[in-house]
Amino acid sequence: MKKGLPDIKKDFSAWYTQVVNRAGLADYGPVKGTMVIKPYGYQLWENIKEIFDKMIKDSGHVNAYFPLFIPKSFLAKEAEHIEGFAKECAVVTHTRLKSDDGQGVIVDPESKLDEEIIVRPTSETVIWSMYKKWIQSHRDLPLLINQWANVVRWEMRTRLFLRTSEFLWQEGHTAHETSEEAKKETLEILEQYRCLAENYLAIPVFTGLKTESEKFAGAELTYCIEAMMGDKRALQAGTSHYLGQNFAKAFNVTFQTKDNKEEFVWATSWGVSTRLIGAVILTHGDEKGLQLPPKVAPIQVVIVPIVKNDIQIKMIEDFIEPILKELKNKKIRTHVDWSNSSPGYKFNDWEMKGVPIRMEVGPRDIEEDKVVLVRRDNKEKTVVTKTDSVNRIDMFLNEIQNNLFNKALAFRNNNTHIVSNYDDFKKVINEGGFVRCGWNGAKDTESKIKEETKATIRCIPFDENPDELKCIISGEVAKHEVIFAKAY
């Protein structure tokens, strides 16, 4: 029987794989590198999606849907952009199969396409080809469109949620009259990402700017939220790009200004993906499995009845009925586990699935008109009267949400070190953790450090203070204070 998980401290990677599997979040698809998101995992994604969808709609964005297929020629229009994605594009070359003498099917050579089609690795190009048609005047701006979609990037090494060949995300693509406005949009979205990560997923993030070599291909500036995972490695959790006029120029998208001039449009794009689920797992998980922040947990309270016979089943049903009703009124997502495993099995199972609160109800409790509440985050058991139970649950859910964030924040702070010499730098990177230090801003120092330590610049944080700092490796005057880490 499968019991304990691999040791989270010793074998984080095996731990992760097993948690994803045993919590019922996802499974491998038949094509290498693909992922099936199972109902429990998908509910988590739906909750995240709902929250962010509301945020962007409240800030004036609308959803639309653009095609999966992109003409190959589109990708050539933005030189840097193609550089970034060329190596991982799935290409459609034929449109038909035919039967191979009853021995299965083969690609029908007759059906070869004149112009091959790319499966979108991201949608800038299709979207800008359409924006060209839609934008004439400053009155058409700003154009604030988002889409929820799947994209395909043919990856060599994949891991469920963190890197799969196909993944789900949202991609926002906006067009503006001025550079300032586009930059403002980029930063406003980044702030929404920070809010999503910190206030809902309980994941503390660093916000900042990517370096030239780490930024999105085709962007002028890439901002990001970077989080620290339980193994002290960094995970890029979301990016927001200021695209300047790159795509407007590539697709010749101009507009007529108020004073009757023709100008190229200014653009942004931004995205978060199902990778956020990986971030939640890797941030909050523990030796018992998953821990889900209450605000996004598919099930916030699981009720485990402890029963000996049919009569007791009926008693418990009656006993919890008013509680269930009240929980429902408060919109607390609840599940009663009537399956016939033993209570001990259920306890472990729901802990694996990361449900924030477990309620145990058995004959002893009914007799005293009480229930037992057990918190997933600190394992505390509380016996409360039936009347108090829902209020306590409400309170606990809030506390757990905050507690998860605070724990993650403390962990990140404890593992983020300010260093001033390269030996200390290497020591921290080697033992795991983030390093804050000076950098001279040169590409070659960045790549030298990557080569020597595997650490990359995760971002130039907004709260940087490079004054009086020296570059960690060259010793020159630092241009920026940056955060280095090994990344996923």
Added chain:
RNA sequence: CGGAGCGUGGCGCAGCCCGGUAGCGCACCACAAUGGGGUUGUGGGGGUCGCAGGUUCAAAUCCUGUCGCUCCGACCA
């Protein structure tokens, strides 16, 4: 594309050297007891041993070919 390994019920494996009626654990189904931290017992269902060919009276086992997968080195949200 280079290096290592693996294909046997759903999953994990044994059996292979030394050919002889396909086995174990988990999961699954049924019944009963149990039930407050992974509970037992009894009974049951399920596999052309990756595929193709060869050797042999006989192949999961030996030989040849073939296909697929996993892991490790050049990418990335």
